Amino acid sequence: MQVAFALYERFTALDAVGPYEVFNVIPGWEPVFIAERAGPVRTDFGHLALTADKALEEVPAPDILVVPGGVGSRDPGHAALVEWIRAAHETSTWTTSVCTGSLLLGAAGVLDGLRATSHWLYHDRLRELGAEPAPERVVRDGKVMTAAGVSAGIDMALELVALEAGPEVAQAAQLVIEYDPQPPFDAGSPTKAPQPIVELVTRMARQAGEL
Amino acid sequence: MQVAFALYERFTALDAVGPYEVFNVIPGWEPVFIAERAGPVRTDFGHLALTADKALEEVPAPDILVVPGGVGSRDPGHAALVEWIRAAHETSTWTTSVCTGSLLLGAAGVLDGLRATSHWLYHDRLRELGAEPAPERVVRDGKVMTAAGVSAGIDMALELVALEAGPEVAQAAQLVIEYDPQPPFDAGSPTKAPQPIVELVTRMARQAGEL
Numbered sequence: 001m002q003v004a005f006a007l008y009e010r011f012t013a014l015d016a017v018g019p020y021e022v023f024n025v026i027p028g029w030e031p032v033f034i035a036e037r038a039g040p041v042r043t044d045f046g047h048l049a050l051t052a053d054k055a056l057e058e059v060p061a062p063d064i065l066v067v068p069g070g071v072g073s074r075d076p077g078h079a080a081l082v083e084w085i086r087a088a089h090e091t092s093t094w095t096t097s098v099c100t101g102s103l104l105l106g107a108a109g110v111l112d113g114l115r116a117t118s119h120w121l122y123h124d125r126l127r128e129l130g131a132e133p134a135p136e137r138v139v140r141d142g143k144v145m146t147a148a149g150v151s152a153g154i155d156m157a158l159e160l161v162a163l164e165a166g167p168e169v170a171q172a173a174q175l176v177i178e179y180d181p182q183p184p185f186d187a188g189s190p191t192k193a194p195q196p197i198v199e200l201v202t203r204m205a206r207q208a209g210e211l
Numbered sequence: 212m213q214v215a216f217a218l219y220e221r222f223t224a225l226d227a228v229g230p231y232e233v234f235n236v237i238p239g240w241e242p243v244f245i246a247e248r249a250g251p252v253r254t255d256f257g258h259l260a261l262t263a264d265k266a267l268e269e270v271p272a273p274d275i276l277v278v279p280g281g282v283g284s285r286d287p288g289h290a291a292l293v294e295w296i297r298a299a300h301e302t303s304t305w306t307t308s309v310c311t312g313s314l315l316l317g318a319a320g321v322l323d324g325l326r327a328t329s330h331w332l333y334h335d336r337l338r339e340l341g342a343e344p345a346p347e348r349v350v351r352d353g354k355v356m357t358a359a360g361v362s363a364g365i366d367m368a369l370e371l372v373a374l375e376a377g378p379e380v381a382q383a384a385q386l387v388i389e390y391d392p393q394p395p396f397d398a399g400s401p402t403k404a405p406q407p408i409v410e411l412v413t414r415m416a417r418q419a420g421e422l
Contacts, residue, residue, distance in 0.1 A: 014225075014232040014388065017259075021225040021361060024256060031258045040251070040262050045235060047242045048228075051251050051260035099389075120389060137393045149389025150232060151365065159395050171398035171408045172415075177225065178310075178331060178360025180399030181392035182348045184370050187382035188391030197382045 001029045001164070004062035004088070007041040007052050008081055010072025014150050015098035016050070019066050022157035025176045026165060034059050036080050044071040056084040061091045064160070069099025069119060069150070071210065082108045094160060096145040098153035105146070106131055114141040119149035120190050121205055151188075154179060212240045212375070215273035215299070218252040218263050219292055221283025225361050226309035227261070230277050233368035236387045237376060245270050247291045255282040267295040272302045275371070280310025280330060280361070282421065293319045305371060307356045309364035316357070317342055325352040330360035331401050332416055362399075365390060 003023045005016045016033070023029050035041050035052035042049050065088050085108040089095045097105045102118040105111050106129025116131040116139055117123070123133035137148045138156045147156035158179070162170035187193035205211045214234050216227045227244070234240050246252050246263035253260050276299050296319035300306045308316045313329040316322050317340025327342040327350055328334070334344035348359045349367045358367035369390075373381035398404035416422045 012232070013228045017224045017228040020259060021223070024254075024258060033259055043235075047235060048231060048244055049262035049264075051262065053260075137391065148391075149387075151388050151390040151392065154362065155393050155395065162395060167396065168408060168411075171396045171404055172412050174394060174396055174398045175401065175404045175408055175412050176360075177362050178399055179362040179392075179394055180348065180359075180397075180403060181362065181390075181394065182366050183385060183390055183392070184366065184373060185378065185382045185385055186391075187385045188389055190386065192391060193382055193386045197379060197386055200379075201383050201386050 002062045003031045003064040004059045005033045005066045007035040008072050010044045010070050011068045012070035013043045013048055015068030015153055018153035019157035021177055022173050025173050064094045065092055067097040067101035067104050069101040073100040073103050094143050098147045099149045102146045114144055115139050116146040117148050213273045214242045214275040215270045216244045216277045218246040219283050221255045221281050222279045223281035224254045224259055226279030226364055229364035230368035232388055233384050236384050275305045276303055278308040278312035278315050280312040284311040284314050305354050309358045310360045313357045325355055326350050327357040328359050
């Protein structure tokens with residue numbers, strides 16, 4: 001099972017690394033990191049680079065494609081990546097995204113008429129791209145699976161492994177990565193965080209030109 | 212606030228990227244990835260490389276140090292890294308580890324007589340290194356904070372931000388990364404996973420020479 005992580009400048013590292021760490025421990029599953037050009041690809045604020053080991057055209061037909069989100073997902077100029085997504089989706093077993101990676105799936109026409117999710121700040125954008133925004137943390141519509149913001153990719157990956165390899169394998173993966181989450185606050189969604197925190201984050205995103 | 216992530220060959224990506232993604236959104240906090248030599252550093256099974264932007268000696272006194280775990284943490288030959296940890300710990304505000312990164316803290320003498328944690332499979336190893344293994348997911352003893360396996364670094368980072376920058380900032384970070392975990396199973400710790408799954412993972416670790 002070949003799992004391709006499609007990177008681009010200014011992506012969010014955890015969007016890719018969360019699912020990667022789950023898939024990485026499944027026997028026979030082969031993660032591969034790709035981008036328009038092979039080489040290091042910088043994350044959103046430039047403090048980290050992950051290596052794309054291959055160019056997009058070297059991995060034309062992965063079994064699973066994972067498209068991370070990030071500041072860069074809203075940049076123009078993703079023609080090659082969007083075209084790759086469109087073509088890879090035709091033969092994929094699963095087409096997935098994390099966070100605003102769903103905006104790139106949308107740009108590729110993959111989400112037309114489908115229920116899907118994205119980072120909570122970008123549900124309207126998803127609708128503009130032809131999808132029906134859904135409130136769940138992980139949304140499955142046919143072979144397309146989309147996850148909410150950043151950390152939601154871990155939950156998505158476990159669901160996908162359960163469907164593809166069985167619940168025992170998914171549980172073993174969860175135990176290997178000791179995923180027994182105990183956040184010190186219950187502020188991880190706009191319906192749970194205190195309203196002033198939601199307003200603060202929304203205002204900061206707007207000021208940064210992200211909305 | 213300079214936050215140094217100390218990488219080495221065969222580390223586990225999520226151990227570093229989980230806390231990085233939390234610290235990355237805190238205004239004024241500067242993540243920097245370092246290793247014995249600057250350049251790409253491969254993760255445990257070789258499928259991914261993260262770039263170390265600087266060599267250890269270029270970042271001698273970070274405010275926060277984060278040591279990830281991974282298969283490589285149990286390899287011999289970490290003399291330079293262990294020496295760097297020992298020296299950096301003398302001036303750090305926080306010295307932290309995720310997963311078996313605590314074995315490297317232990318090798319540096321940082322955990323002598325302290326309560327600490329590690330991946331659940333390695334608590335005995337921790338005791339051999341002079342620490343007192345503790346059952347919590349995130350363990351704080353003075354300025355040393357250790358997290359349990361892999362994904363626990365996210366919880367640790369949120370706790371550290373709350374202590375250092377206040378609970379509102381930590382909640383904002385949690386909301387930005389939409390950390391509202393909803394794993395499809397409750398199998399993320401050996402006390403919660405079905406016993407056959409615990410035995411399977413333990414047996415596989417032993418067969419891989421990891422125990």
